[in-house]
Amino acid sequence: MSQSRAAVNPCSMCMPLGSVLVFRGIDGCMPLFHGSQGCSTYMRLYLAHHFRESVDIASSALSEKAAVYGGAANLKKGLKNVIKGYSPKAIGLSTTCLAETIGDDVVRTVREFLEEEPDCRSITIIPVSTPSYADSHEEGYSAALLATVKALAERSKPNRKLNLVVGTMISPAEVRYLKRLLGDWAAEFILLPDISRTFDAPISADPPRIPAGGTTLEEIRDTANSLASITVGAWANHRAAGEYLEKEFSVPHYPLPLPIGLKFTDMLMGRIEEITGLHMPEAYEQERGCLLDAIVDAHKLLADVRTAVYGDSEMVLGLLNFMMELGIRPLVAATGGLSKAFEKLAKEIAPEAVVLAGVDFSDIDGEIAAQEIELMVGPFTGRQIARARKIPLLRVGFPNHDRFGASRQSLLGYQGAAGLVDDLANTLLEERERSSERSP
Ligand code: SF4
Structure with missing residues (x-):
């Protein structure tokens, strides 16, 4: 580990940036940062340069005054504007360094907001704490994934599905590969989060304000009733969402590495064979x-x-x-x-x-x-x-x-x-x- 007190060209990115990679993989979900405006500008650009897609991230735009007296009023205004402007089904609400440093209670503010605005109660708001000084974008991704299943998963009728949780960031093409694999296997599955279209959309003269695609809220609710969960990209860390489903809803969880190379791909194939009872397709x-x-x-x-x-x-x-x-x-x-x-x-x-x-x-x-x-x-x-x-x-x-x-x-x-x-x-x-x- 670095012995220096300052990072020179960091090898990781901000924690809330990781959360956007999860929230953009949920159908109809709009990311909102509670913090200063520059965070959302920087991360929008960073993601847009990588994916070559436009990326909207709203901000509660905290000013000096809010930094001193608290940002609850800005956050409520921000939530209202996002709902008015984007008509989202869900809002992924991540904190940035400033909101965490001043100690804003985001969960309480969301509760108050929903009490004050009964018309907004049908929208799922997923708050997640992502102070960038705590860890990297990878941990922000993991925290958002856990917050998502905690907010939505609920027990109902058992299904025959396999939860395929993507525990770390992969590309839209890689998500498409995993979906094709399970489709070819004729396995019923729920893949979370699904960025296959939201970060790689066909050109359109009139693109929707929130890109089409992503795991539906209904599917995420149903993860609590599945046969089992596999988390790929969970060899060292990033197991929390799958472990939560196991602990709360008794859905067995199998953390695996990303299927890169021969052995790690064999491990995924073997696990799917075991859970589904079906052989790997020819x-x-x-x-x-x-x-x-x-x-x-x-x-x-x-x-x-x-x-x-x-x-x-x-x-x-x-x-x-x-x-x-x-x-x-x-x-x-x-x-x-x-x-x-x-x-x-x-x-x-x-x-x-x-x-x-x-x-x-x-x-x-x-x-x-x-x-x-x-x-x-x-x-x-x-x-x-x-x-x-x-x-x-x-x-x-x-x-x-x-x-x-x-x-x-x-x-x-x-x-x-x-x-x-x-x-x-x-x-x-x-x-x-x-x-x-x-x-x-
Ligand atoms: S380090 Fe903190 S303040 Fe800076 S861009 Fe990242 S989240 Fe925002």
């Missing part, structure tokens, strides 16, 4: 075979390549495991959030790697230099190191602002892993060509 057997073929094709090129991998903790764990399967040598594994579980698991997966959690890019740079890294894999935020040290960078995960296609990138499943083998190999080959052109 098409996925074929995909598995093709992945093995791709690994054999590229193994000579990829073997022993000294690699650094960084970014969201669950993605890093998945990539590390796949790199070990490929014979790559991951020597640096880093994430911006604080997580002892990440440190332990990363070390178990890649014993040779220097594992860093709660670090910024100045810490990561030091290790990359010390380990003589040949290939970097992670979000675009590592590009300054890559450029300065002339190390090829394969851009994966969030954020990706300087290339197109982040919404369509898919690392998951056998198919995603085969694509990743190609990308790793081609990134190395391109760099070798470039450096041979550079040399006299």
